[in-house]
Amino acid sequence: MKIGIVGCAGRMGRMLVVETSKTSGCEIGGGTDLPGGAFVGKDVALIAGLEEAGIAIGDDPKALFNEVDAVIDFTAPAATMKHAELAAETGTVLVIGTTGLSADQKEGLKKAAEKTAIVFAPNMSVGVNLAFALVEKVAAILDKDTADIEIVEMHHKHKVDAPSGTALGLGEAAARGRGVALEDVAVRSRDGHTGAREDGAIGFATLRGGDVVGDHTVIFACDGERIEITHKASSREVFAKGAVRAAKWAYGKEAGLYSMQDILGL
Ligand SMILES: NC(=O)C1=CN([C@@H]2O[C@H](COP(=O)(O)OP(=O)(O)OC[C@H]3O[C@@H](n4cnc5c(N)ncnc54)[C@H](OP(=O)(O)O)[C@@H]3O)[C@@H](O)[C@H]2O)C=CC1
């Protein structure tokens, strides 16, 4: 199958070009950068450190969607929404890793997924998706009178959204386990005279610096003991592998909004 990578010059974009090229049954069908972007016209494989493929990076996503069987999108929320519209219009499979989408934007994805198969996941690694399942289970066992849930994440200094999509996903898993809505209990930051912690709150703390690929810890703090579930990504390859796997899985599936949990059978 032919896979297109939108935002192919980004940190994840380049990794996705490499992963697609080395996955059996997959080939690079093209890539895009922003119109006027520095990489438009350059070879999609060459900028990812591979041998030249003879495919120039374009700036017209519609042409790409018409050319390929699936598109992988790790870009930015506004761009992702345009790509979702194009996927719906052309019936192309779309795999979305972009984080930081608003609630309205997530609703927009549901609408687009009425027309084509879309996989949307804040983290494509097997380990994090397993952590989602573990966190839900632990949160269901340790009620709000037994454990305080805090989620700590650290990422590289270039990351633009906070808390990370994965941290919010872990929060949602914990809230699901507790049978509550995350938006009702989330405390996304603390500063100043905050007062004592509310029972049942799910707290978030965000750290940024250096080249950290992605660290997440969910802490269940009880009286006299603490359980911590930690995931540390040491390479972006795990996300790229998951995304290409998702594209292969979704190809030929009926329209719908899918998650990595569907793909991994968790
Ligand atoms: N789900 C997962 O497993 C993971 C998700 N992510 C998420 O993926 C996203 C990207 O991360 P990362 O690769 O580090 O970020 P980068 O900024 O390195 O890459 C994003 C790329 O998309 C480009 N871009 C933006 N808008 C458009 C557009 N309209 N058309 C084409 N290209 C566009 C950017 O171009 P320019 O630089 O010119 O703006 C940039 O090259 C983030 O939301 C991040 O949180 C990251 C890792 C794993």
Ligand SMILES: O=C(O)C1=N[C@H](C(=O)O)C[C@H](O)C1
């Ligand atoms: O921006 C990143 O780099 C990452 N973003 C995702 C997120 O927001 O959770 C996934 C991963 O942790 C890397």
